[in-house]
Amino acid sequence: MTSILVIDDEYGVRSGICQILQLEGYTVEVAATGREALDFLDKQAFDIALIDYQLPDLDGLTLLASMRSRKLATMTCMITAYANIDTAIAATRQGIDFFLPKPFSPDDLLGVIETLSRHKQLKEEAEKLRKENEASLLALATEKSQTSSLVASLRDAVLVINREREVVLANHAMSALLGREPTELVRAPVDDVLGAAHLSGLADLLSAQGDEERKLAELTIGDRIFFASVVAFHGEQGTALGRILTLADVTDMRRMAMEKPRFIRTMVHEFRSPLGAIRSLIEVATEKSLGADLAPYLPFLERADHRIDKMVELIGELLSLSRIDLERTANAADPPADISAAVAATMDLYQEKLAARRIAARLDIAPGLPRARIGDDDLKTVLSNLVGNAVKYGRDNGTLQLRAALRDDKLVIEVADSGIGIRAENLPQLFQEFFREKRAETRDIDGNGLGLAIVKRLVERAGGRIDVESTVGVGSIFRLSLCTV
Amino acid sequence: MAKSPKILFVDDDRDFLAAQTAFFGGRGYEVVTLDRVEGALERISQERPDIIVLDLMMEHYDSGFLLGRRIRQDPAMIDVPILMLSGVAAATGHKFGAEAAALKDWIKLDAFLDKPVTGRQLLKAVEEKLGERAQAAKAATATAAG
Numbered sequence: 110m111t112s113i114l115v116i117d118d119e120y121g122v123r124s125g126i127c128q129i130l131q132l133e134g135y136t137v138e139v140a141a142t143g144r145e146a147l148d149f150l151d152k153q154a155f156d157i158a159l160i161d162y163q164l165p166d167l168d169g170l171t172l173l174a175s176m177r178s179r180k181l182a183t184m185t186c187m188i189t190a191y192a193n194i195d196t197a198i199a200a201t202r203q204g205i206d207f208f209l210p211k212p213f214s215p216d217d218l219l220g221v222i223e224t225l226s227r228h229k230q231l232k233e234e235a236e237k238l239r240k241e242n243e244a245s246l247l248a249l250a251t252e253k254s255q256t257s258s259l260v261a262s263l264r265d266a267v268l269v270i271n272r273e274r275e276v277v278l279a280n281h282a283m284s285a286l287l288g289r290e291p292t293e294l295v296r297a298p299v300d301d302v303l304g305a306a307h308l309s310g311l312a313d314l315l316s317a318q319g320d321e322e323r324k325l326a327e328l329t330i331g332d333r334i335f336f337a338s339v340v341a342f343h344g345e346q347g348t349a350l351g352r353i354l355t356l357a358d359v360t361d362m363r364r365m366a367m368e369k370p371r372f373i374r375t376m377v378h379e380f381r382s383p384l385g386a387i388r389s390l391i392e393v394a395t396e397k398s399l400g401a402d403l404a405p406y407l408p409f410l411e412r413a414d415h416r417i418d419k420m421v422e423l424i425g426e427l428l429s430l431s432r433i434d435l436e437r438t439a440n441a442a443d444p445p446a447d448i449s450a451a452v453a454a455t456m457d458l459y460q461e462k463l464a465a466r467r468i469a470a471r472l473d474i475a476p477g478l479p480r481a482r483i484g485d486d487d488l489k490t491v492l493s494n495l496v497g498n499a500v501k502y503g504r505d506n507g508t509l510q511l512r513a514a515l516r517d518d519k520l521v522i523e524v525a526d527s528g529i530g531i532r533a534e535n536l537p538q539l540f541q542e543f544f545r546e547k548r549a550e551t552r553d554i555d556g557n558g559l560g561l562a563i564v565k566r567l568v569e570r571a572g573g574r575i576d577v578e579s580t581v582g583v584g585s586i587f588r589l590s591l592c593t594v
Numbered sequence: 595m596a597k598s599p600k601i602l603f604v605d606d607d608r609d610f611l612a613a614q615t616a617f618f619g620g621r622g623y624e625v626v627t628l629d630r631v632e633g634a635l636e637r638i639s640q641e642r643p644d645i646i647v648l649d650l651m652m653e654h655y656d657s658g659f660l661l662g663r664r665i666r667q668d669p670a671m672i673d674v675p676i677l678m679l680s681g682v683a684a685a686t687g688h689k690f691g692a693e694a695a696a697l698k699d700w701i702k703l704d705a706f707l708d709k710p711v712t713g714r715q716l717l718k719a720v721e722e723k724l725g726e727r728a729q730a731a732k733a734a735t736a737t738a739a740g
Contacts, residue, residue: 382607385679385710389613392713398620409616412609549630552606 111226112136112154116146116172117161117188122211126159129215130222143167147175155183157225159209162189162196173203182232184225188213264358266335270299270315271351286330286356307331314339315354327359334360375543376427379557383420387413419555426559429490430542433566443484445594448513448520449474451485455492456511459500467506468499468526475514482592483571491567492524494560495587499526501554502585515593522589530581539577540565599724602626602643604634604661605679614647617713618720631657635664643674644727645720649709650680666702673730675704675723679711 113135117123123139130137138155140146143164150158158176162169169187176183186207187200197208206228209221257278260267266283270276279287279294287294287302294302303312310328314337324339335356344350390413392398399405452474463470481488499509507527514521529550531539538544543558545551568575572592579585601623603614611627618625626641628634638646646665650658658678665671705719 381709386607386609386613388710389610389617389713393613393616393620396617396620396713398616400620409613412612416609547606549632552630 110134110136111156111222111229112138113222114138114140114146114149114155114158114183116140116143116158116164118142118163118165119161122161122188126218129218133219133222135222141165143172143175146172150176150179150181150183154181156229157184157186157222159186159188162187162191162200170199170203173200173205177204182229184229184232186221186225263355266356268294268299268354269351270354272349274299276302277351283356311337311354311356315352332360333358334363372542379423379543380420383416387416390416419557423557423559426557426563429563430559430566433563433570436570443486445480446483446485446488447480448478448488448522451488451492452511452513452522454489455496458493459496462500463509466500466503468503468509469507470509470511473510473512473514478513478515478520479593481520481571482594483567483573487567487571488591491564491589492522494564495524495589498560498587499524499528499585501556502526502551503528507584518593520589520591520593522591523586525584525586527584530583530585531577531579532581533579536577536579540575598622598624599644600624600626600641601645601647601720602628602638602641603647604628604631604658605647605649606630607649614713614716618717621717631661634661635668638665639668639670642670645675645677645724647677647679647716647720650678662703663700673727675720675727676702677705677707677716677719677723678703679707679709 113130115123115126115130115137117126117139118141120141123141127137127139138149140149143166146158146160146164149155160169160172164172169189173185173187176185184206185204186209187196187205188209188211189196190211200208207221207225209217213221260278260280263280264282266286267278267280268276268283269278276294276297276299279291281291284291284294287308289302299315300312303309303315307330310326310330314324314326314328322341324337326337328335328337336359337354337356340353340355341349342351342353390409393409394406452472456470456472483491496509496511503509503526508525509527510523510525512521512523512525529548531546532548535544535546540561541558542562544562545556545558565575568589568591574590576588576590577585578588601618603611603625605611605627606629608629611629615625615627626637626643628637648658648662658680662676662678665674665676704723707715707719
């Protein structure tokens with residue numbers, strides 16, 4: 110229902126207009142002054158306001174200006190007996206929608222009202238459409254920005270080309286892979302972008318000839334292996350609009366897949382060698398190679414027994430390794446390690462062996478060290494492996510130094526020996542499972558090559574690191590760097 | 595056999611060597627063992643064994659092959675049977691088998707045996723090779739005489 114406010118200081122005029130309009134079913138309010146009119150307008154919304162040019166408190170133009178400053182949606186019509194061109198121009202400047210000179214007939218009035226209501230309706234519809242449009246544009250912009258953030262954040266490299274074989278989208282992973290800025294890539298011809306020799310695999314995948322819906326391939330770029338997929342995308346009518354290339358880096362997966370058979374192969378060798386020895390040792394007895402007397406066989410059987418012990422030890426360490434791999438992160442419930450206590454416990458364990466080889470142990474543990482962020486048992490395992498190695502690969506009458514201190518917020522523990530040392534070319538493999546340096550000096554030293562692999566995993570899963578420095582014939586220094594609690 | 599045959603082992607596992615010394619010794623062989631590749635070539639040309647048993651993996655994964663190759667380069671050792679022992683051949687499947695065949699040919703290896711080998715298997719292979727060699731020698735003598 111159209112609501113109208115009639116503003117006129119003449120009682121006869123405003124009640125006349127009011128009656129005519131009410132008879133037509135309009136909702137009408139009347140105001141005798143500009144002030145009164147503004148009070149009404151502040152309280153409720155009117156579709157149309159009929160404004161007398163001459164009001165006792167303020168003139169029609171000032172009222173119009175006030176209404177404009179209130180940003181009202183009300184349509185306005187000026188009614189005046191003193192209509193002249195100047196008034197009309199001034200009123201139009203203030204945004205008047207219609208001008209009705211007095212005197213006017215009821216039909217004139219109703220015609221104007223009808224026109225204004227229609228204008229009002231049209232204006233409202235236009236506004237509604239504008240708002241809807243704005244909302245959908247906003248939604249579109251939001252969706253676009255969501256999509257591009259999504260694509261940008263993908264770890265997989267994404268490249269989209271259009272029918273003209275130009276790049277329309279490339280995310281960060283792709284631009285890093287291609288060694289170009291994302292902005293540089295957009296609108297560049299894809300054949301130029303993939304022109305370099307090392308990218309020929311990608312160029313083949315996106316070649317103009319291929320129009321399959323989907324292509325999959327595994328390819329190598331530099332030293333990385335990628336799983337590539339090309340998918341065609343279509344418009345609503347099913348026309349091909351372009352193609353999307355995604356590249357997933359599968360290098361680590363492949364390396365892991367290759368690592369497993371290598372590990373198993375080495376492990377099999379590590380089992381076959383002692384089994385071969387054990388079998389031959391026993392066979393000496395079963396074949397009675399040394400005659401009917403039992404005594405000569407005992408040393409052979411004792412050696413077989415010793416080799417079985419070593420195999421049991423190996424199985425135990427393999428289980429430790431797999432347990433560490435399964436747990437991945439250190440057990441949070443483990444109490445943080447007290448370094449001086451762990452050092453003392455380890456030294457106790459090796460007291461006899463050190464004495465037997467007359468290796469002089471020197472401890473240099475800084476007082477009041479904070480606790481280390483590694484499980485107490487894990488640190489003991491690490492230290493006993495390192496000290497055990499220092500004894501095994503040390504020399505009679507040599508030295509063993511164990512130092513612990515706080516350096517740049519890290520707990521640094523060093524185990525230094527004066528032993529046979531490690532060849533520089535073997536240092537990179539030193540922490541690999543089963544690696545043992547094969548040298549004349551090491552051949553009589555028992556070991557399965559798992560100790561340092563266990564050490565490295567325990568240290569790294571606690572967020573620490575281990576390094577080694579070594580000089581053949583001089584000795585080795587193993588340096589642990591652990592976080593404090 | 596008038597003279598006991600001399601068998602020479604090169605293997606880095608001393609328990610294995612000790613056991614073979616007892617086993618083949620008990621069977622009437624003269625056994626020589628070397629526990630390292632270093633200096634092995636010189637010892638072999640001094641010892642002049644009738645048959646050699648090499649372990650493939652000693653210091654390096656192919657130590658046995660390289661040593662075998664070098665033994666063959668000595669004219670005096672050109673037809674001494676060489677048996678190669680390996681702990682990995684069976685585990686690595688046919689790929690290693692193909693490589694091994696090529697290498698076997700390259701060195702003119704006489705047999706390839708997987709560890710853990712039994713002494714009896716080894717003895718059988720050794721007797722076979724020594725038998726073949728005796729036959730060949732006999733034939734050569736007969737040809738020379740004829």
